[in-house]
Structure formats: structure tokens, C-alpha cells
Amino acid sequence: MKILLTGVTGQVGWELQRTLMTVGEVIPVSRNQIDLTQPDSIRHIIQEIKPDLIVNPAAYTAVDKAESEPELAMAINGIAPGVIAEEAKRLGAAIIHYSTDYVFDGGNKSPYTESDKPNPQNIYGKTKLAGEEAIASVGVPHLILRTSWVYGLRGKNFLLTMQKLAQEREEIKVVNDQIGAPTWSRAIAEATAQILFQAQQDVSGFLASKGGLYHLTASGQTSWYGFAQAIFQYNPEHNQRKLQKLIAISSKGYPTAASRPAYSLLNNQKLSNTFDLLLPEWQKSLELVLARNK
Template structure:
């Protein structure tokens, strides 16, 4: 992996990947807000994808970019399709032209939530909303190109930058005395740093025997923190662990999904089984609450 092209460098996972991939090769990070206009990549504009890939000629493309506004996607269907469904296939085609490999991230929302046990990579996807549907098509587009690839499904991603549940809760808790949070949707909150570090560990293992890795071990994997909770449980843990004393919140109320209607329907249960990833690469993924504690420690220290 002499040259790694990181797409979506200004997103939550992409930001963390800029650090974790450094030991693996020459990382060129691009996104919609890249300072060099010649290297800006907009996944809704295929010509920018082709131009940058053909100019840089990477040996590995890591695509951390996506349209992730789940509710907004119900109104912006065409844009979500361009970014999540079409662009991954174009990236894969360009990578194949170069003899390169691709790493791509997907979501737990490819499942319908009717299960009561963690979903494995062999379970049949059946997305409930536009976001999940377009992400699934993106997975399939990469697989159809027939190049060496890693598709990593994750869930409930949060971090210390951008827009996510953690930052939204901290903001609202400073503004309101009561928050009403859905308690009947179950999943695994996953820190963006966990995703980036696990990705780097997997790719590092590929360097020992690249031919065997991309021929036998690459493919589809689930990558999330260990354990599960509800959105209410996630919020409760955030406030229990938060050190800052500026919160005005006095009550955190658990409510069913029907009391908080949204444009996009969410799966009631979307925990992913990560045993394939752990067994194949010997990875020990963190428990979700422990990862959250570390993230909040970093956040508190940066404020202090």
C-alpha cells in the first residue's frame, strides 16, 4: 500500500482515519472541503471521483464518505442515491482499472430490525428506509465490480466532531431541562476512533501476505463496539459519564418510537454480530460504554 487515497476525510470516521492509516503508507486525504481545489472529491459528481483517482493512482482507496442524514434522505432520494449507491461503484471501477483495492463503510440499517439476535454477514438485508437501501446498493455495486475489497458495516457512529447523537445530546442538555428519548430501538453505539483503529489493524495484517489477504480474507465484515443499548440507554450513559457541570438537564424520559415519529423508519433491533471480524483478525473490539467513557474523557480534557 504505497499510496492510500482516503475519501471523505472531513467526516467523523475519515478524520480519525487520517491518523490511523499513516503507518501503512502515503495517505492522501480528500473530501468536499479539501483545501486544494484540484483534489476535492464530491461523490455526487462522478467526474471529480474519476479525475482524482486517475491523477493520484492509489494502490488502496478507503471510502469514508457517505450521505448519512437518515431522515433528510427521504426527501433527497436522488442525492442519497448518487452518494451512497452510485459513487461506491465508480470508485470500485476506478480502483480495478489501477489494480487497486478498496475499503468501504456501510451500516446496520441495511437490516429491517425484525431479529432478536445480532445480525451476521450471512443474514439477508432488507432495509426500511432510503439511507439503508442506498447503502446496500453501494455494497452490491462494489461486489459486482469484482475487485479486492473490504466492506465494513458499522452502527450508531458518534465522535467528537461533526453531527452525531453524542454531540446533539450534550448540546440539548445545556438548553433543556427535560429530554424524551426513544427506548425501543436497540443497537451498538460505535466511536469513530474505534472504527478507524480497527480498520488500520485489519489493513496492517494484510501487509504480511497481501495476496492471501485480498484473495481469502477480504470481503464483508461487521465492525461495531461490543454490546447493545437503546438510544435512551446511550443518552443515559452520556450524562452519567459526562464531567462538565454546565448541563441544565433534570429529567431523561424513555419513550416508544411512536411518540417520536420520523420521516425515515428505523429498525427496532440492529445489533451486528462482530465475531467474524474478531476471529479472522484477532481483534478485541471495545465494549460500547467503555469506548464512550474514553471519548468523553478526551472531550472533557480538551475543554478543561
């Protein structure tokens, strides 16, 4: 199976490049090879490689910056996935795409299911939802995996930001009224590979029958403040930290350009029922990540 992989320098893409080697021939394409803001560039590389599967973790992920760059965010998150899906359909290929908990407004009291109506509250969420809808409208065999609060040891994410700030500041303020599930980028990649193992070599047929929209996040829940607490409770560089105090604040006390959902837990039951997959508790994954960061 020939797999075209985008976004290889990103958190999830970097993990996928290593993990998907176990299920097929991975052909990574970088920003130098594909410009996701240019449909012709997308079509050219796909027609040149002729993959059996396109895995697309590439995205515009700067949530606050997207508020001032809506056209760029839409080009990458909303329009490009549809172009990829169209080319996949022409080739008889399939597509795996990644989306976000930020397609929801945060008004739920229980974890969101795939059948709950999206209502994104920021440009990033709106563009990611547009990408989901673009893929689904093409009618190509596809798998869309919504995940949340992605972190790891590469790229820009909450874990690395906290570790950096702890070296620079004596106090860090973190919001405690947004609830979600921190999800390790490697766990996302490994779950993707496990699904493809089940597909064997007929990925298009497999996703035509079992594909669609699924939620894929770590088990459990916490706030950003709780996430930060856990990071510093298990920090191999404890003695090198400048940080003395972690302070919980409300979202009102930390205004941002983009509004974020107060509650964005995702229900993973459909994924479990279909693929017999369940990611570990978020604390267990975090402990593994920090152990690797010694």
C-alpha cells in the same frame, strides 16, 4: 502503500486520516477535490493519484433528510462506491468501504450476521445497500465494514446532540425501543489500521483472499435511551447542564421521516475469526471519549 482517503471531514474519515498514517502514505481528498455525485470527478482524482488502496468513509448520512433527497443519497451512497471500485480495479488497487446496520429491517431476535438477508426500511439503508452491492459486483479486492450508531467528538452524532440539548433543555425525551451498539469512530479507524497491518504491503492480495463483507461494531448493546443515560452519568460538564430529567419514550412517541430498525445489533464473530479483532464494550469506549472531552 499509497492510500487515497475520502470523507476526511466526517467522523470516521477524520480519525482514519490520523490512524492510517501508521500504515502508509495517506492522501486525503476533500469535497473541494472530489464530487461524489459526479462519476467523472471520481475517476479523475483516482487516475491522478493512482493509489494502491482507496478508503471510502464518505457518505450521505442524514437518515431523515434522505427521505426527501433520495437521488442525492443514491448518488453518494449507491452509485459513487461502484465508480470507485471500477477505477480501483483498473489500477489493480483495493477498496475499503463502510456501511451500516440500517440495511436490516430490525425483525431479528439475535445479532445479524453477514449472511442474513438485508431488508432496509428507509432510503438511507437502501442506498447504502446499493453501494455494497455495487462494489461486490465489480470483482475488485475489497473490504466492506458494516458498523452502527457511530459517534465521536466531531461531526453530527448522538453524543454531541445530547450534550448540546443538555445545555438548552430541562427535559430530553429519548426512544428506548431501538436496540443497537454505539461505536466510536476512532475504534473503527483503529480496527481498519490493524487489518491493514496484517496485509503488510500486499493489500490487494490480502483482501482478494480475506476481504469481503464484515460487521464491525462495539461489543454489548443498549437503547438510545440507555446511551443517553450513560452519556450523562459520565459527563464532565455536569454542573453546567440545564438538563434535569431524561425521559424514555417509544418510537411511536417520536415520529421521524425515516423508519428505523427496532433491533440492529450486528454479530462480529466473522471479523474476530478472520482478523482476531474485537472492539471494546461500548461503555468503555464512551468513557474514553468523554474523558477526552473535558
